[in-house]
Amino acid sequence: MTLSQRTVTVPNLPPGTDLCLIPAGPAPNGRQPNFVDPPSLQPAVIAITTIMLTLASVVLAGRLFVNRKSLKLPDWMMVVGFLFNVVIMGTHLALSRFYLHVWDTPLCNITANYVKMNFIIDVANGPALFFPKAAIFMFYMQIFGTVRVVRIASIVGIIMAFIAYLPAALVLSYYDVPRVGQSWEELIFNDTVHKGIPAGITLGVVSVLVDVYIFVLPLPTLFRLSMPLAKRIQVIALFATAFISRGVAASLVCMVYRIKLLRLTDATWQAGVVGIPIIIESNVSIIVGSMPAFANFMRKYVAESSLFKSLRSRLFGSNSGSNKSWPQVNSIATIGGTGIKRKVPSSFELSERGTVDSQITVPPKTYTTAGDTIHEAGAHSQVNG
Secondary structure, X not given: OOOOOOOOOHHHOOOOOOHHHOEOOOOHHHOOOOOOOOOEOHHHHHHHHHHHHHHHHHHHHHHHHHOOOOOOHHHHHHHHHHHHHHHHHHHHHHHHHHOEOHHHOEHHHOOHHHHHHHHHHHHHHHHHHHHHHHHHHHHHHHHOOOOHHHHHHHHHHHHHHHHHHHHHHHHHHHHOOOOOOOOOXXXXXXXXXXXXXXXXXHXXXXXXXXHHHHHHOOHHHHHOEOOOHHHHHHHHHHHHHHHHHHHHHHHHHHHHHHHHOOOOOXXXXXXXHHHHHHHHHHHHHHHHHHHHHHHHHHHHHHOOOXXXXXXXXXXXXXXXOHHHXXXXXXXXXXXXXXXXXXXXXXXXXEOOOOOEEEEEEEOOEEEEEXXXXXXXXXEEEEEEO
């Protein structure tokens, strides 16, 4: 974050001035700087980072455990995204002591290391968002593998996410490094970093669009599933809850605070305010993308454990059988059909590996071209994610 709005610069200070007694920026309404116990966003950053890192680690670990015998590309992409996410959170934790109001921040706190850590966050942010969301698109390709439109749309989504996140990260990092003959300290007192804010806003806007695309993509297929209305609502609600309440909401909040950076009046405080939704957004991508596998982990290794059964018996009585603890869906969904064809394991039942067993029946179609009638055989396939 640039401090170019400051009224004091280092070259204008007398030699021997103690920079730890000079505020990094002017206070509004003549307010006196507080260098003793100023308001700080550090407690909030620490709390949110701890909660989100714990949730993401547990859910991702559950995914990797159930898939341990046959890890695929989406699993590794989640791991890569998580590693970038750890870099972002660790850097924000290191920066959190600087998340004070600019007039409560001693000038000696703003050093080259401060600028370099912001550079690390901007470089890591794009990959931290791209890899988990690309893994989600690959998940769609697994469970809707027989639906050509969804498969192509998922590939388009991966390309769109790549173009959206990685170039924006490169643009942000370009404005975060000194030019030839310039030092890192000089970036603190000029407008170079401020010029990268529109790229950050672009990243925020596109992130919202990608999340909305992730949410909308499977809906037409889900609406056409031939299953009882109650079960269809359950499946759609699963996608809606995951991507609206978590993914899309986190992206929207992050975008709003990025836009507010255009009016940069309190750089160090605003950096912390933007950092919090960035931490949430990057973790939510991992949690949402790994939740189906984690649900299978909970069903197989937690709900069926003797400890869980003992606790359930103590809390709800001995009549709560294991079959009632984790309901299963038992009817096949037929895309493009008019009703339930037959009773088989659900097309959305989690598999042994923790992803989805997809059994989809596409009815035959007939086409007429130039007087010739072409019959296309129906397709039935099972996809083990």
